[in-house]
Amino acid sequence: MKHVIKRTGVTCLLILVFYLLQTVVFDKIPFLSGAPNLLLVLTFSVGLLRGRGEGMATGFFCGLLLDIFSGGVLCFYALIYMYIGYLNGILTNVLVHEMIILPMLVCLVSELLCQAYQYIFGFFIQNKLQFVAYFKQIVMPELVLTVTAALLGYYVILQINQALERAEQKGAKKFA
């Protein structure tokens, strides 16, 4: 039980830190054309490393935070992030932790999913069909930034996860 609380606390802290980085810090860097979607990186990383349940929960709360500050309806982002966390959780068993290709691929697919979702529900239903232009101007830059950030972000989350796992094993031994 103690570990669950600890893990929840760490994840909450990560959500907050990544959100602040995404909205405040990266926004201030002049040569970047946008901010990498760090909450997405967090969602898919937790999904990959910890499975469907935790991926889903992390995704939901990441999305909810975005909803709260975006000023639109609630649960719009929460829904898609929850699914991304869940779908990546399915891949947990395939994953070898040190392999980097799979997380990158997963990040790419997740990001595309997320952008497509925003396009379809924000623009396509308003009959705005300049898809190619949108893809070049909005999807591509964010895709590149996010995949780059995912390299570092995934590594950091991997390290934190391993540290937590070591602590949990130590605790389990003591208990036994």
Next chain:
Amino acid sequence: MGEKLRALILMIKPKTVLFVMTFVCIGVIGVTYFHSDTAVPLRTAVGYIVVPLQSGVNNIGGLGQAFLQKQMDLQDARDTIAEQEQEIEALKSQIEQYQEENAEVKQLRKLFELSQTYQEYGTVGATVVASDTSKWFSRFTIDKGSDDGLEEGMNVIADGGLVGILTQVSGNFSVVTSIIDNSSNISAMSRERNALCVVSGDLELMQEGRIRMSYADVDSGIREDSIIVTSNISDLYLPGILIGYAKDVTVDANQLTLSGYIEPKVDFSSLKDVLVILTTKQNGEVSK
């Protein structure tokens, strides 16, 4: 006790949770779409935790930036002081001239009853603390909310130009949707001849910081660099606020209307401080 709870939690399959949560999410989307007020308590509560953090991070970044800037500025300042002393002399004589002209303007304004310009509305200053996370929208968060007397629909200005409108207000933060956002549609007019036109944001132009102008009458006299301000008939925006300058104006295929682009007065890529006008269009009309 802990073990029992653990066993209970393990029994619930993620698939079931996903299924249930999907319906919950769709339900919440539906409810908040039709009644946006229901989300306010949650937004306010989370705002009290996150917005101070955002302000803090902003300030820390600002301090570092300020320190570097200070060193660089010091040298510049010494050089400019010498230049400016000469300028001051020249300006002093100009001031006298302007004072005379100003008196004349005041007299003329009185004559035309044009004193109701937006400079006379009450404003409150706010700092931009965060931008929208997605590039699909042009929205940002400011650090003032209903605690400071803000309401939805209030107009936001900066550098003497229109920035946008408050689309969501919570306890200590508000979301501003800028005029370059795809959803923005403003009834505008040219300052010289009060000719109406529509100014709308466009996602493709958003990156360049420009907006589209359309439906202006072919005889409206709008041309390159015409000054475009908000119109008297807009429901949302107070009249006479500067939007920007017309560019690349062309006659439409129907030979009846003009369209083109507007270069906003405000530089949206480097917004830091904004002013919120405390009068909304509706209230303003009533109190007059």
